[in-house]
Amino acid sequence: MSLLPRTTSVKPGEKFDVIIVGLGPAAYGAALYSARYMLKTLVIGETPGGQLTEAGIVDDYLGLIEIQASDMIKVFNKHIEKYEVPVLLDIVEKIENRGDEFVVKTKRKGEFKADSVILGIGVKRRKLGVPGEQEFAGRGISYCSVCDAPLFKNRVVAVIGGGDSALEGAEILSSYSTKVYLIHRRDTFKGQQPIYVETVKKKPNVEFVLNSVVKEIKGDKVVKQVVVENLKTGEIKELNVNGVFIEIGFDPPTDFAKSNGIETDTNGYIKVDEWMRTSVPGVFAAGDCTSAWLGFRQVITAVAQGAVAATSAYRYVTEKKGKK
Numbered sequence: 001m002s003l004l005p006r007t008t009s010v011k012p013g014e015k016f017d018v019i020i021v022g023l024g025p026a027a028y029g030a031a032l033y034s035a036r037y038m039l040k041t042l043v044i045g046e047t048p049g050g051q052l053t054e055a056g057i058v059d060d061y062l063g064l065i066e067i068q069a070s071d072m073i074k075v076f077n078k079h080i081e082k083y084e085v086p087v088l089l090d091i092v093e094k095i096e097n098r099g100d101e102f103v104v105k106t107k108r109k110g111e112f113k114a115d116s117v118i119l120g121i122g123v124k125r126r127k128l129g130v131p132g133e134q135e136f137a138g139r140g141i142s143y144c145s146v147c148d149a150p151l152f153k154n155r156v157v158a159v160i161g162g163g164d165s166a167l168e169g170a171e172i173l174s175s176y177s178t179k180v181y182l183i184h185r186r187d188t189f190k191g192q193q194p195i196y197v198e199t200v201k202k203k204p205n206v207e208f209v210l211n212s213v214v215k216e217i218k219g220d221k222v223v224k225q226v227v228v229e230n231l232k233t234g235e236i237k238e239l240n241v242n243g244v245f246i247e248i249g250f251d252p253p254t255d256f257a258k259s260n261g262i263e264t265d266t267n268g269y270i271k272v273d274e275w276m277r278t279s280v281p282g283v284f285a286a287g288d289c290t291s292a293w294l295g296f297r298q299v300i301t302a303v304a305q306g307a308v309a310a311t312s313a314y315r316y317v318t319e320k321k322g323k324k
């Protein structure tokens with residue numbers, strides 16, 4: 001089993017019943033169901049596995065007990081390969097609505113046509129936006145504790161954020177690094193799983209730096225310090241660190257949606273109804289990129305929404321063909 005799905009050569013200009021954009025859990029769920037509905041399907045995605053490439057052990061997907069996220073990606077690939085779903089590793093830049101069909105334009109492999117489109121484009125990691133962040137990217141700054149913690153063995157690190165990812169990151173890093181500063185702008189944690197806060201509090205090498213924000217990341221060739229401001233006292237201090245983990249959440253693909261004429265909700269997620277229909281007839285969306293299911297964003301919900309979106313695409317395409 002492979003981490004990369006079997007890719008297929010498709011000719012630019014070729015027409016499909018459905019093009020699925022993305023290659024995370026939502027896209028895999030949509031691909032499986034589209035293939036089972038015998039829709040002519042093409043999947044175009046950038047990173048096989050999506051956010052799963054950053055996860056460690058997943059233990060909340062029914063039937064796959066304590067599975068490594070990388071093994072989960074392999075199982076997903078194997079399942080869609082069984083149905084011979086063509087996959088292109090590429091980035092979709094534009095979806096043009098020509099009224100009677102969609103033209104999906106990619107960065108590298110040209111354009112493809114489809115009667116319907118399913119978006120499973122997920123979310124992107126949020127940036128801090130402070131001086132030094134760009135400069136030291138890849139030189140001591142990481143956005144994924146799960147992926148990069150082993151690189152900071154016996155070093156001093158700072159984790160920035162107050163959600164589950166930051167807490168999970170601090171816990172993982174505490175077993176590699178000599179010291180972990182957990183820098184959070186509040187003195188309470190909004191993590192969905194309170195157990196993380198309790199676990200991290202018990203780690204002797206984790207120091208909580210609360211009510212504080214990072215103003216700057218400094219260094220020479222690599223990161224050396226973070227400059228932190230206490231929001232209550234105004235005190236500014238510099239912490240000596242070798243690594244900075246920015247775990248401050250994710251941004252939805254608002255610009256992508258808007259530039260393709262697709263409505264978003266007030267938080268910028270793609271607006272969908274219970275059948276995963278977007279504001280554009282023939283375009284469906286699933287997974288973390290959507291406003292669905294009160295924002296409950298997990299692998300199991302993304303896959304399920306992908307299946308629902310494929311069902312809607314099937315109904316849409318069949319009805320459209322029936323009218324011809």
Ligand SMILES: Cc1cc2nc3c(=O)[nH]c(=O)nc-3n(C[C@H](O)[C@H](O)[C@H](O)COP(=O)(O)OP(=O)(O)OC[C@H]3O[C@@H](n4cnc5c(N)ncnc54)[C@H](O)[C@@H]3O)c2cc1C
Nearest residue numbers: 022023024025026046047050051055092122287288298299
């Ligand atoms: C560190 C970490 C740990 C996690 N642990 C768990 C866990 O234990 N259990 C759990 O249920 N969930 C977990 N999650 C959440 C889970 O991974 C997500 O809910 C899930 O991956 C969402 O799937 P998705 O397909 O909607 O989006 P994503 O996984 O974000 O995938 C989106 C895909 O779309 C592609 N894409 C985006 N734009 C384009 C474009 N324009 N053209 C082509 N491709 C594009 C991306 O490259 C990517 O392949 C974790 C997440 C993280 C970050």
